[in-house]
Amino acid sequence: xxxxxxxxxxxxxxxxxxxxxxxxxxxxxxxxxxxxxxxxxxxxxxxxxxxxxxxxxxxxxxxxxxxxxxxxxxxxxxxxxxxxxxxxxxxxxxxxxxxxxxxxxxxxxxxxxxxxxxxxxxxxxxxxxxxxxxxxxxxxxxxxxxxxxxxxxxxxxxxxxxxxxxxxxxxxxxxxxxxxxxxxxxxxxxxxxxxxxxxxxxxxxxxxxxxxxxxxxxxxxxxxxxxxxxxxxxxxxxxxxxxxxxxxxxxxxxxxxxxxxxxxxxxxxxxxxxxxxxxxxxxxxxxxxxxxxxxxxxxxxxxxxxxxxxxxxxxxxxxxxxxxxxxxxxxxxxxxxxxxxxxxxxxxxxxxxxxxxxxxxxxxxxxxxxxxxxxxxxxxxxxxxxxxxxxxxxxxxxxxxxxxxxxxxxxxxxxxxxxxxxxxxxxxxxxxxxxxxxxxxxxxxxxxxxxxxxxxxxxxxxxxxxxxxxxxxxxxxxxxxxxxxxxxxxxxxxxxxxxxxxxxxxxxxxxxxxxxxxxxxxxxxxxxxxxxxxxxxxxxxxx
Amino acid sequence: xxxxxxxxxxxxxxxxxxxxxxxxxxxxxxxxxxxxxxxxxxxxxxxxxxxxxxxxxxxxxxxxxxxxxxxxxxxxxxxxxxxxxxxxxxxxxxxxxxxxxxxxxxxxxxxxxxxxxxxxxxxxxxxxxxxxxxxxxxxxxxxxxxxxxxxxxxxxxxxxxxxxxxxxxxxxxxxxxxxxxxxxxxxxxxxxxxxxxxxxxxxxxxxxxxxxxxxxxxxxxxxxxxxxxxxxxxxxxxxxxxxxxxxxxxxxxxxxxxxxxxxxxxxxxxxxxxxxxxxxxxxxxxxxxxxxxxxxxxxxxxxxxxxxxxxxxxxxxxxxxxxxxxxxxxxxxxxxxxx
Numbered sequence: 001x002x003x004x005x006x007x008x009x010x011x012x013x014x015x016x017x018x019x020x021x022x023x024x025x026x027x028x029x030x031x032x033x034x035x036x037x038x039x040x041x042x043x044x045x046x047x048x049x050x051x052x053x054x055x056x057x058x059x060x061x062x063x064x065x066x067x068x069x070x071x072x073x074x075x076x077x078x079x080x081x082x083x084x085x086x087x088x089x090x091x092x093x094x095x096x097x098x099x100x101x102x103x104x105x106x107x108x109x110x111x112x113x114x115x116x117x118x119x120x121x122x123x124x125x126x127x128x129x130x131x132x133x134x135x136x137x138x139x140x141x142x143x144x145x146x147x148x149x150x151x152x153x154x155x156x157x158x159x160x161x162x163x164x165x166x167x168x169x170x171x172x173x174x175x176x177x178x179x180x181x182x183x184x185x186x187x188x189x190x191x192x193x194x195x196x197x198x199x200x201x202x203x204x205x206x207x208x209x210x211x212x213x214x215x216x217x218x219x220x221x222x223x224x225x226x227x228x229x230x231x232x233x234x235x236x237x238x239x240x241x242x243x244x245x246x247x248x249x250x251x252x253x254x255x256x257x258x259x260x261x262x263x264x265x266x267x268x269x270x271x272x273x274x275x276x277x278x279x280x281x282x283x284x285x286x287x288x289x290x291x292x293x294x295x296x297x298x299x300x301x302x303x304x305x306x307x308x309x310x311x312x313x314x315x316x317x318x319x320x321x322x323x324x325x326x327x328x329x330x331x332x333x334x335x336x337x338x339x340x341x342x343x344x345x346x347x348x349x350x351x352x353x354x355x356x357x358x359x360x361x362x363x364x365x366x367x368x369x370x371x372x373x374x375x376x377x378x379x380x381x382x383x384x385x386x387x388x389x390x391x392x393x394x395x396x397x398x399x400x401x402x403x404x405x406x407x408x409x410x411x412x413x414x415x416x417x418x419x420x421x422x423x424x425x426x427x428x429x430x431x432x433x434x435x436x437x438x439x440x441x442x443x444x445x446x447x448x449x450x451x452x453x454x455x456x457x458x459x460x461x462x463x464x465x466x467x468x469x470x471x472x473x474x475x476x477x478x479x480x481x482x483x484x485x486x487x488x489x490x491x492x493x494x495x496x497x498x499x500x501x502x503x504x505x506x507x508x509x510x511x512x513x514x515x516x517x518x519x520x521x522x523x524x525x526x527x528x529x530x531x532x533x534x535x536x537x538x539x540x541x542x543x
Numbered sequence: 544x545x546x547x548x549x550x551x552x553x554x555x556x557x558x559x560x561x562x563x564x565x566x567x568x569x570x571x572x573x574x575x576x577x578x579x580x581x582x583x584x585x586x587x588x589x590x591x592x593x594x595x596x597x598x599x600x601x602x603x604x605x606x607x608x609x610x611x612x613x614x615x616x617x618x619x620x621x622x623x624x625x626x627x628x629x630x631x632x633x634x635x636x637x638x639x640x641x642x643x644x645x646x647x648x649x650x651x652x653x654x655x656x657x658x659x660x661x662x663x664x665x666x667x668x669x670x671x672x673x674x675x676x677x678x679x680x681x682x683x684x685x686x687x688x689x690x691x692x693x694x695x696x697x698x699x700x701x702x703x704x705x706x707x708x709x710x711x712x713x714x715x716x717x718x719x720x721x722x723x724x725x726x727x728x729x730x731x732x733x734x735x736x737x738x739x740x741x742x743x744x745x746x747x748x749x750x751x752x753x754x755x756x757x758x759x760x761x762x763x764x765x766x767x768x769x770x771x772x773x774x775x776x777x778x779x780x781x782x783x784x785x786x787x788x789x790x791x792x793x794x795x796x797x798x799x800x801x802x803x804x805x806x807x808x809x810x811x812x813x814x815x816x817x818x819x820x821x822x823x824x825x826x827x828x829x830x831x832x833x834x835x836x837x838x839x840x841x842x843x844x845x846x847x848x849x850x851x852x853x854x855x856x857x858x859x860x861x862x863x864x865x866x867x868x869x870x871x872x873x874x875x876x877x878x879x880x881x882x
Contacts, residue, residue, distance in 0.1 A: 413619070
């Protein structure tokens with residue numbers, strides 16, 4: 001704490017927070033404007049279905065991810081079986097795969113016309129769809145399965161850490177009292193991991209709510225697609241904003257739940273950690289079943305889609321390998337670099353103020369700034385456009401007043417709107433990452449540095465920055481990859497003639513011709529692998 | 544503070560460099576296009592060659608009207624090209640376009656295919672066809688109305704009815720039969736669906752080939768597109784293309800079109816481009832590349848398109864569809880067609 005911290009720093013913190021929550025505020029204002037009865041028409045007709053679809057989807061994806069992830073996490077954290085070390089990180093791979101690509105690949109495979117049903121028909125001599133039953137992949141349940149396949153690693157990662165951090169003395173006690181491994185999982189492991197699981201599920205639910213491409217491809221209308229349709233189909237920004245407000249309500253309830261769960265979690269983390277010898281040695285059938293379970297999971301959620309993509313990319317290489325592909329890659333890269341740079345700077349300022357400020361009110365800016373992560377891209381796009389359009393007109397009005405030709409659409413006509421939206425959405429990631437690093441720097445270092453007469457800026461520059469290096473890098477990396485993948489905000493905010501890899505791939509997916517976009521999709525996946533490798537390495541170093 | 548400042552300067556430099564990324568020269572034409580690049584680019588290149596006027600095109604699937612509305616008087620858009628009629632009407636409804644009074648345009652484009660106030664012009668037309676399985680149904684003499692009859696229960700495949708092509712069809716049904724009857728019809732069609740609406744027009748024809756359904760709705764040009772794609776030829780080969788309502792009012796016609804943006808910065812050049820698009824050369828190429836029917840009377844369709852035979856087109860003036868567009872969208876929500 002620096003008693004003499006200048007007001008300037010607090011002001012900077014608040015200014016950043018205000019800018020970052022401006023879209024949310026604008027959205028709420030927009031939602032109160034009249035909408036020519038579009039909203040009430042929607043209420044009377046399709047809205048109940050949209051809402052129930054959204055909730056059902058979240059529920060199914062959360063349960064699906066939980067059922068997939070918990071056994072995997074338990075096996076990897078608490079048991080020993082062949083290839084366990086590899087599974088530990090390989091189970092994170094699906095995170096790099098955009099859900100709509102997985103959805104596309106499986107639809108192609110499992111559709112009536114696909115190889116799976118084709119084989120069944122040939123094998124059993126069926127000739128028409130009336131001859132047999134096959135579940136429809138393009139359905140709510142199908143979408144839930146696709147989303148679970150790529151989102152389960154969130155729960156897996158948190159559950160694995162929780163299982164690994166559970167105290168070994170408790171474990172020994174349970175063994176002495178005669179608990180079988182199975183019992184110790186149900187009575188000890190699972191209940192103690194509950195807060196971590198809740199956090200994971202909240203993350204999964206938020207990602208599900210934000211998904212646009214998968215549900216739109218599967219023709220399962222949810223609130224996210226409804227916002228898009230209402231805005232562009234009915235042309236009513238206000239009705240779309242009202243829908244967004246409903247959605248935000250649901251999401252903030254979940255965020256609150258997650259915060260609540262996390263508060264409890266801290267109680268468990270300060271005990272003796274598990275060692276290698278504490279793992280159950282699985283042998284024979286059990287060992288092979290565990291091996292099979294983890295392999296199948298990786299196969300289905302990562303390898304199969306990746307191999308199919310690679311096949312497409314090779315077949316259509318000549319058509320895809322052109323100047324456009326390079327331009328889109330450059331655009332994606334450019335945006336991602338700029339966004340991660342800005343996010344890290346903002347997070348640094350916010351967290352520095354929070355760390356050293358003696359004023360209680362200075363905790364607020366970093367909290368407020370983090371809310372953007374919960375806002376789905378479609379919704380955020382509306383929130384960003386409203387104030388930026390206003391700003392654009394205001395600037396041009398000033399020029400007009402002085403009789404000069406204005407600069408035109410400075411913000412909404414350029415990638416600035418896009419960058420702004422991405423920053424609002426992803427700054428929370430860099431804040432979290434830097435916050436974690438800060439926790440490890442002893443406050444006595446600050447004291448010592450102040451005692452020696454260092455100014456706050458020097459403290460940040462000379463003491464904190466070197467120690468925060470890892471956190472800053474991890475934060476930037478995660479923001480980078482999220483910016484590469486983010487689709488709905490990019491679809492709605494990209495300026496004239498601007499495409500990036502994500503929008504480019506999605507255009508092909510929605511035309512049912514992923515083949516042509518496969519090369520770009522592979523770039524997205526490969527770039528997404530980099531932070532996973534890094535993330536895993538830093539986790540391993542910790543343990 | 545010095546180092547912090549230099550960081551901030553660096554950040555600002557990064558941000559300001561992006562705004563220049565998308566800037567265009569002042570007298571270039573800017574086109575917002577719902578039509579795809581492969582279709583539009585060759586013709587625009589020809590235009591640039593002929594006139595020396597540079598053209599920038601923005602391609603988008605959705606939201607062009609929203610975008611122009613938001614951009615208001617600052618919008619860089621000169622001409623909007625749409626892939627169907629409801630998109631044109633959306634622009635008119637939102638008062639985002641202005642009328643163009645040009646003798647060239649009014650002589651090139653027949654009255655039925657342009658706005659009475661000259662605020663939009665059609666460029667090509669296509670039929671909303673009914674495709675039928677060659678093996679199971681053969682060539683059909685069918686009306687759109689028949690799609691609701693019990694005979695086709697569980698046999699129809701379609702894309703989302705919220706797609707502009709289907710909305711326009713529903714709007715034409717309302718124009719001919721009124722809302723109440725159209726609602727009953729929609730309920731009937733929905734009850735006959737083989738599966739929930741999904742995919743695009745081609746995917747429906749493929750589903751017919753695979754035996755999922757016997758009847759599919761699709762635009763005429765898809766037939767040609769599938770025939771020339773080696774991977775998709777077998778889909779088209781398995782179906783017949785039928786022109787509905789030949790014994791009565793004729794097949795429903797949809798059009799692609801163009802309009803002049805209200806705040807077009809380069810109106811004169813924009814009109815030059817519009818006139819060019821209505822010329823014989825452009826009409827021929829525009830219709831041929833996408834296998835549509837040219838609107839200009841003396842320009843013949845491509846050989847392949849002509850081979851599907853003559854047909855009678857619904858004589859309902861295109862702008863009549865506009866009056867029923869909103870009603871169509873609302874009816875679709877009411878019967879929850881896609882859900």
